[in-house]
Amino acid sequence: MLDKIAEILLELRKKQPLVHHITNYVTVNDCANMTLAIGASPVMADDIGEVEEMVSFASSLVINMGTLNGRTIESMLVAGKKARERGIPIIFDPVGVGATTLRTATAKRIIEEVGPTVIRGNMSEIKILAGLGGEIKGVDSVAGEEDRVEVARELSQRLSCVVAITGKQDVVVQGNRICRIDNGRPVLSRVTGTGCMATSLIGCFCGVTTDCFVGTVAGIVTMGLAGEMAEGSLQTGESVGAFRVGLFDRVAEMTPAILKQGGKVYED
Amino acid sequence: MLDKIAEILLELRKKQPLVHHITNYVTVNDCANMTLAIGASPVMADDIGEVEEMVSFASSLVINMGTLNGRTIESMLVAGKKARERGIPIIFDPVGVGATTLRTATAKRIIEEVGPTVIRGNMSEIKILAGLGGEIKGVDSVAGEEDRVEVARELSQRLSCVVAITGKQDVVVQGNRICRIDNGRPVLSRVTGTGCMATSLIGCFCGVTTDCFVGTVAGIVTMGLAGEMAEGSLQTGESVGAFRVGLFDRVAEMTPAILKQGGKVYED
């Protein structure tokens, strides 16, 4: 798996795929800089009058509903359908699904009307999506490792897409393929948007590979490993501010060799 | 006062209050990261279709009108009324009030229809708000220290809320309670959003205390002290860029002991 990821990284840096984002205004700058750091090209455009055209020359589409509103929801759907029609990967980050009726309804529409290629969320977000299908029993009470895989697998199989749950340990599932990733550090959750940035990295990798299962693992392991290295480089007195700067440094300087040496990826 | 602030900081870190922001797109990322740095949880949501629900499980609401528009003004009012109904603190940052008719009219609506718990602004913003009531004489000509307290006190008493004026010396007033804060450095005004971030910190502290006068002082002293320490840590050649990174480091590493030792807080 790490060998494949290393190859995709080289491919990414050669092809510099254009990754179209319709995303939130909180972390949009970080997502653009992370996309550039790994070697891809970001474009952020959300007006309904241009998203179809913009998607038409993108290599992948990231839909992040962090600060959704009536105007951008329609743009997400239109852009998503166009991406689907073109067959480019659609990476969906259902930020805060379950928190409000609007978010849950929007996620449902994106799943049903667009059909994402990859869905990345935290455990509570993915549980909500799994529950939407009404087929998961006792979702709210589960918490263990095996349950996490089970939730991801059921959602993946029902929607025929890659499902990634990020957290202390990350899990990526596509049908019967399962991968666990043990990179990352708790400090990542003390910086806003590290989840969004991981989603953007997945968009970058999936922009140059037809195997979005591997592309998703690649994005998550890159973020986690960059987090470990950035934390390791902190000097006395430095904290979340310097860590955040280091994240971009480490992603920009990521190499196949570093990935192969530091990636903690376990396929079942 | 510093003892109380130190206690609230511990409480904040234990409870990790959810602070709902309806804020501007210029400094929203900084506000989210500052909220995380102090130990609280940010959520940014501004669609009228979800703000009431989002407010319903927040510990406090920050309304910042930095880049207000027709759509978000309505969301601010709806969210504010819900927050009022629930009795959670509403922190209002009237960015640029007085600069345009729209800003002045919006601030007036928020004050009248919502009723903020805390208002934080610079001297010229608070003067405008004080003048809206038509009860301050010669507001435009005042400049001295005593006048500043007087302006804050009149506004506080008229609106029955906490009023904070930040600047070279900060003043926080609630009715007859007055507190002056002498932390901070001029360089804070060379980074965009330090006022917005102070407002967010107030939202964090007020999310875990029923005494919003103390919560407001806590937010301001934290920001000022972090500014002093971040400036003190700059190395040769470093300037506003490194200072800004250091601000987040220092807020994340703030402790009750640092606050008690470095806070310059004077109650009248």
Add this chain to the structure above:
Amino acid sequence: MLDKIAEILLELRKKQPLVHHITNYVTVNDCANMTLAIGASPVMADDIGEVEEMVSFASSLVINMGTLNGRTIESMLVAGKKARERGIPIIFDPVGVGATTLRTATAKRIIEEVGPTVIRGNMSEIKILAGLGGEIKGVDSVAGEEDRVEVARELSQRLSCVVAITGKQDVVVQGNRICRIDNGRPVLSRVTGTGCMATSLIGCFCGVTTDCFVGTVAGIVTMGLAGEMAEGSLQTGESVGAFRVGLFDRVAEMTPAILKQGGKVYED
């Protein structure tokens, strides 16, 4: 030329011009911080209900269409006309023109209905604008240095404005005045928004000079020189993240002496 630029920098720091931006939500924070770093005052406001008033006390207006939408396009036009009426410089950054019909149509409207004082873009954006007039032959096939000057000159003469093309070597043209700038480093293109920030710096300099040709060169040389110095200060292991922080440090610490010593400006 460098002597004039040095003088304008001193003037800028003395007058602290207010630079009104209607810009994108990706890099807006960077533009505000860059405006502060050089010594000017940023204001970001885009609601149609207030942009005319805000423009009325600004020293210059920056229109950046990076994340344009139906609502903000109208605000750009209204603000632009007001700025034109007042005779303050209008700096237009036609981000992504040519990529979508909406962007091309919007740029056309801004050019025809507003009439910018300065247009700054990369080669492909300026070529598109030049082509809109239907007077450039074989635009798509040109690539060389002389062609770049030719494209800029034709556009400048047709629109009677300053035209700047930034890239490996930058070119600024106003009628028959031509200036080439050799500062900058490739790493600038690995950080999002360095083009937007250059446009903001142009807005700052043009806010205190009647010679917008010199003001435009000043903004570009400041950005390029800051990029060189920031790259030169990187330590082992540091990359785009630290570079970005350094950019703000270097602009904030820019002096007439540094500009005169490091600026590589060639007038034809």
